[in-house]
Amino acid sequence: MHNFHRGKHRSQGLSLSSFSDDELYDIHLATLEVLEKTGIYIETDEALHVFDGAGAEVDRKNKIVKIPPYLVEDAIRSAPSKIRLAGRDPNHDKVLQAGRVHFTNFSEGIEVIDPFSGNRRPPVKKDLADAARLVDYLDDIDVCEKAVGAGDVSPEVISLHNAEAMLANTTKHCCVGPGSGFLLTRLVEMAGLIVGGIKKLKKRPILSFTTCPVSPLKLINECCEIIMAAARTGSVINILSMAMAGGTSPVTLAGTLVTHNAEVLGGITLNQLVRKGAPVIYGSSTTAMDLKLGAASVGTPECAVISGAVARLARYYALPSYVAGG
Numbered sequence: 001m002h003n004f005h006r007g008k009h010r011s012q013g014l015s016l017s018s019f020s021d022d023e024l025y026d027i028h029l030a031t032l033e034v035l036e037k038t039g040i041y042i043e044t045d046e047a048l049h050v051f052d053g054a055g056a057e058v059d060r061k062n063k064i065v066k067i068p069p070y071l072v073e074d075a076i077r078s079a080p081s082k083i084r085l086a087g088r089d090p091n092h093d094k095v096l097q098a099g100r101v102h103f104t105n106f107s108e109g110i111e112v113i114d115p116f117s118g119n120r121r122p123p124v125k126k127d128l129a130d131a132a133r134l135v136d137y138l139d140d141i142d143v144c145e146k147a148v149g150a151g152d153v154s155p156e157v158i159s160l161h162n163a164e165a166m167l168a169n170t171t172k173h174c175c176v177g178p179g180s181g182f183l184l185t186r187l188v189e190m191a192g193l194i195v196g197g198i199k200k201l202k203k204r205p206i207l208s209f210t211t212c213p214v215s216p217l218k219l220i221n222e223c224c225e226i227i228m229a230a231a232r233t234g235s236v237i238n239i240l241s242m243a244m245a246g247g248t249s250p251v252t253l254a255g256t257l258v259t260h261n262a263e264v265l266g267g268i269t270l271n272q273l274v275r276k277g278a279p280v281i282y283g284s285s286t287t288a289m290d291l292k293l294g295a296a297s298v299g300t301p302e303c304a305v306i307s308g309a310v311a312r313l314a315r316y317y318a319l320p321s322y323v324a325g326g
Helices: 021-038 045-054 069-078 125-137 155-167 181-195 198-203 221-233 253-274 301-316
Strands: 040-042 057-059 064-066 083-085 094-096 143-145 173-176 207-211 237-241 280-284 287-290 321-323
Touching: 021 064, 021 069, 021 253, 021 301, 040 045, 040 253, 045 057, 045 221, 045 253, 069 253, 125 143, 125 155, 155 173, 155 181, 181 198, 181 207, 181 221, 207 221, 221 237, 221 253, 237 253, 253 280, 253 301, 280 301, 287 301, 301 321
Parallel strands: 143 173, 173 207, 207 237, 237 280, 280 321
Antiparallel strands: 040 064, 057 064, 083 094
């Protein structure tokens, strides 16, 4: 499904009008200017080649790509405005599109409180399996995201163990960070075996993936590989910026919103250049930095303002969105 509704204002479903359409257009123009004039750092040679072949200005020495506006806008138009996240149980299928709101747990806890001893400790694979079973039980959670990581397995293949622990313990759609393009391909094979083949998986994707640009304005090796591998396998990929106002992006929320938008649209452009029509989610875990603690602030007014703005911006582009809560 091509994105014919990009830029149109629709009132169906739940919405929060943080900006007028004219203000969103200003943000869009500022983002296009950043991508065209400043550019974005692309670490992977293969991704540089993709941009070069599409007509972008590529500085291979410094790995900076300046993307013309028409490439970005063409990518926005070609990305689907509707995505199905299938569960192993079809009753748990969820559709992402304008006006539909779903909920998921968040990733990734770095410690757990042991339910038997009460002590804090690093998570292990069993903890992730237990969390997936809990998500499966809770009606208010629609999609199962990796709650913790399997810290007791080899780091080189941790994403395979994470996916196994989740897929075996919930009938809801699962979302993981694959770690690399190679591992994403292996995870697609794993999910294909569960549903009965790759063709069936494309019709009913029970597993989707997340990757994060590095702020400000960088798509590092792993991010590029994952974005391209997702496009080639037809997998759903959530390109999720984690910019921090006052830390890795401008201290003003408006400036951070433009930086965030440039990172996500840069990733979406790469995804669509590899395969037009590939399913992609506009993602955000962007917030402000606590200048006293040097940490990301969540549960704050700034986080709420940014999250609302990002959701509105994704809706302006008619792209399915994922927005982290506080």
